[in-house]
Amino acid sequence: MKHAHAQSRDSVKMAAGQQWVLVEMVQAFYEAPAYHLILEGILILWIIRLLFSKTYKLQERSDLTEKEKEELIEEWQPEPLVPPVSKDHPSLNYDVVTGPPSHKIIVNGKECINFASFNFLGLLDSERVKLKALLSLKKYGVGTCGPRGFYGTFDVHLELEERLAKFMRTEEAIIYSYGFATIASAIPAYSKRGDIIFVDEAACFSIQKGLQASRSFVKHFKHNDMEDLERLLKEQEIEDQKNPRKARVIRRFIVVEGLYINTADICPLPDLVKLKYKYKVRIFLEESMSFGVLGEHGRGVTEHFGVNIDDIDLISANMENALASIGGFCCGRSFVIDHQRLSGQGYCFSASLPPMLASAAIEALNIMEEDPGIFRVLQDKCKHVHKALQGTPGLKVVGEPLAPALHLQLENSTGSRTNDLKLLRAIVDYSMDRQIALTLARYLEKEERFLPPPSIRVVVTVEQTQEEIERAAQCIREAAVKILK
Amino acid sequence: MTSLKYRRVNVSDEHHLRNGALKAHSDLKQGSNNLKNGYHVTEKVQKNGNGDSFYQPRVRGEDSFEEAPMYVAVMTYMGYGIVILFGYFRDFLRAVGLEKCHQAQEREEQKDFVPLYQDFENFYKRNLYMRVRDNWNRPICSLPGPVFDVMERVSDDYNWTFRLTGKTIENVINMGSYNYLGFAENNVDFLKTVAEETRQYGVGVCSTRQELGNLSIHEKLERLVAEFLGVESAMAFGMGFATNSMNIPALVGKGCLILSDELNHTSLILGARLSGATIRVFKHNNMQSLEKLLKEAICSGQPRTHRGWKKILIMVEGIYSMEGSLVRLPEILALKKKYKAYLYLDEAHSIGAVGPTGRGVTEHFGVDPNEVDVLMGTFTKSFGATGGYIAGKKELVDYLRSHSHSAVYATAMSPPVVEQIIRAIKCIMGVDGTTEGQRRVRQLSENTRYLRSRLKEMGFIIYGNQDSPVVPLLLYLPGKVGAFSRAMLKRKIGVVVVGFPATPIAEARARFCVSAAHTREMLDKVLQSLDELGDHIRVKFSRHRPSRRQELYNETDFEQDS
DSSP, X not given: OHHHHHHHHHHHHSOTTOTHHHXXXXXXXXXXXXXXXXXHHHHHHHHHHXXXXXXXXXXXXXXXXXXXXXXXXXXXXXXXXXXXXOTTXXXXXXXXXXXOOSXXXXXXXXXXXXXXXXXXXXXXXXXXXXXXXXXXXXXXXSOOOSBIIIIIOBHHHHHHHHHXXXXXXXXXXXXXXXXXXXXXXXXXXXXXXXXXXXXXXXXXXXXXXXXXXXXXXXXXXXXXXXXXXXXXXXXXXHHHHHOHXXXXXXXXXXXXXXXXXXTOOBOOHHHHHHHHHHHTOEEEEEOTTXXXXXXXXXXXXXXXXXXXXXXXXXXXXXXXXXXXXXXXXXXXXXXXXXXXXXXXXXXXXXXOOOHHXXXXXXXXXXXXXXXXXXXXXXXXXXXXXXXXXXXXXXXXXXSOTTOSEEEEEEXXXXXXHHHHHHHHHHHHHHHHHTTEEOEEOOOOTTTOSSOOOOEEEEEOOTTOOHHHHXXXXXHHHHHHHHHHO | OOOOBOOOOOOOHHHHHHTSTTTHHHHHHHOOOOOTTSXXXXXXXXXXXXXXXXXXOOOOOOEEOOOOOXXXXXXXXXXXXXXXXXXXXXXXXXXXXXXXXXXXXXXXXXXTSOOSSOHHHHHHIIIIIHHHGGGSSOOBOSXXXXXXXXXXXXXXXXXXXXXXEEEEEEEEEEOSSOOTTSOOOOOTTTTHHHHHHHHHHOSOOOSBTTTTOOBHHHHHHHHXXXXXXXXXXXXXXXXXXXXHHHHHHHHOOTTOEEEEETTOOHHHHHHHHHHTOEEEEEOTTOHHHHHHHHHHHHHHOSTTTOOOOSOEEEEEESBOTTTOOBOOHHHHHHHHHHHTOEEEEEXXXXXXXXXXXXXXXXXXXXXXXXXXXXXXXXXXXXXXXXXXEEEEOHHHHHHHXXXXXXXXXXXXXXXXXXXXXXXXXXXXXXXXXXXXXXXXXXXXXXHHHHHHHHHHHHTXXXXXXTTOSEEEEEEESHHHHHHHHHHHHHTTEEOEEEOTTTSOTTOEEXXXXXXXXXXXXXXXXXXXXXXXXXXXXXXXXXXXXXXXXXXXXXXXXXXXXX
């Protein structure tokens, strides 16, 4: 009997396709003793009984009477919808800007020089852009009253998409009506449950939300650390070898930012492209801070490194910084981009961009194309600011010399985030009193996956003069000396 | 022990009319306040029980969901079956090279990567959507007002690509845009302030609300929105979709329960999913289903641990954009009170579009807006702008100011857009010194009733509530969807058609959005065309008998427990 059992077990272990297994089993059946067969017969009957008996639910088992239920409902006390916010919560009382947030900005009633808005190219104040917006307003009114699919596609949208694609030298571009929603919609359009995304730890919040919405498997690598990324890719390769059939359907993506908003440094794109082909992973690149900033023609980090833009599967950027309008866009090959027209949630289910904002973006692109020297000017100013801020006592400059939005962090933290923020806020206030508008970099502390240390944001624009930059640096130095002691 | 009684009232037609726009003010005073268990729908207008309360529950029309005859359902499924079979056949032809494949291809260098798309999704797009693709994304080159100019486009490769011919089809009647109150307009006088703001501010902001993007006009707008809605406070955001998806996560999280209507908009679903809360779905507008879920949730707590839920949030919309149905607000409010849940009301389509003075569903039902915990709405539709708001108690809005994803990470609203909203709201409220806003609200309500009743007379199956300016006309068969839309465009009427996956597979439909800017002549032209076309392509499916779906809602006097 033992023999027969072992034999049948062995035969089961063998590949199922083999025909003679059945014969072996029939043989084993004949060899087995009677009591064994009876036992198995009873077991089979038991299984049949289980199959046909009434299933019970957990709830039915609980003996709650109606009265008890009423009591439970009576007793249950929910938490308040929102916890109370104290009146002096640091992020409750906003600075109020009256008038336009341009080079000269009036914050809380004081006129300052703007070192805080992402108006890198000064296009917010451009009369040309305003004029185009006004012409558009006259023709189209303000809103589009519909999503792109339902008569929300205007000729200006098509023109803007074409212009963006041409500017970036890609096949196709797609525009969204909100910068934040761009990458946050693009990621889940491609990456689904079960897919794997390798993402930099310093990735901005909209990427994080996109990852979350995709429900994919997310693997974080250390900021700009290609070795760490390769380690993860290798791990995955080993994993894939274990189950090659599954590996054939798992899509993989690397999501990085061109110029990180949280750390103000540039991603090592050439290395990423190498890894892309080595491990067959697609690259999504978020360029909100680098589009219209880096590169000879402002095409961003691909131009900066001289990387072939076709090697990047998808590039997204918002039109709210350098272009000084509203909205965002994705560009790349039609094979990739066109998919979003049915699958990008923020594209399909949201009203399209107001035509006047699209017109403004087109005119801003015109200016960028006509005068590529503007990027040179910006890059020089960035270097200047970066240099001028070096050696500020108690503060360290975080970011590349080419970054248009730097961070000033405390050299020595007090040990508590709240106190650090208070110190930095005091520096911001001090500067604000002396006509230099700065801002703290704001984060949702509980929501960020890797919370960046507290910092002051210093934004460079082409409108700032040498003298203003010196004045700002001087002012920050004074404030640091005074406040940080 | 309370026994809940739903008493649905069969309301006569003339009574409906009394509910209309401006007349309703007089009704306000008479409405009965017979809220025995908190949520009785009153039977007719009775004598006043409690005179000092301004908000009086009001009788409302029923949502109707007439069912199509059986043969239609059979034909619909057959239609899909044939298209799918053909799709396989043509895929086969493409595979063996007999048919040219127009689809964009993967780069040669990346052919050995894991395929970017799953096959079924592409199958649907390639073989079903491609056949009717010309009915969507039609580009226009004018104001999206009551009439617009459509840019003519042709396809040389069976809808894979389109080529603009350079011609425009002018003065197409616009039945597709959400321009309920006609604020999509380019009258220079009306837009004077918007133009001024553009000249002064430019179009962008280049910063977030929490950093240096909080302009005084944003605050002005928020005060005005709060005043308009009759609540303590409000906050405005740059995109309607993101208002939901970026704020719901700030309100609920792990350990909370979201009860969501099955037909809720994608943005609500995305927000709920991003929040990390447990989501349970109740049947569309079905109070029994909702109450059952509420009861069960409180009695058995969270799954596995059986710990009590931290909070329960009911998420509903004012007007459902694909069904044209109105939320059953009074009943939901009563349930919410009984079970201590919170209510999130998305008024994307209803704000401005319903209620005697355009204040949305709360006003339509005569409910105090302060009873709704979270009032959300968009500026895209009735206000002819873009963006959204959340309004309610000051604590709620203060919390969002400090914790909303949008306030911290997203660029603030464009100043000209803000001014457009301010202008529109002022007009509706009448603070601009004219009665134009109220005229529009009244006109919209008249147009809605007119179009809906005429369509019903003609024998079309029309979904939704008689007061809802969203008017879905059921086409069912996939083949009729394209035919309908193309034939209408030929008659110079722009309509929206929707099918799977935006609707259930067997319920493809056309959807009209009524606007106050539509003149009677326009509507008559649309109706006449529909009448002819309806006979021609045979989509007058109505048999004028109450549907099964409606009976469900009409269930009278059922005892909930005891």
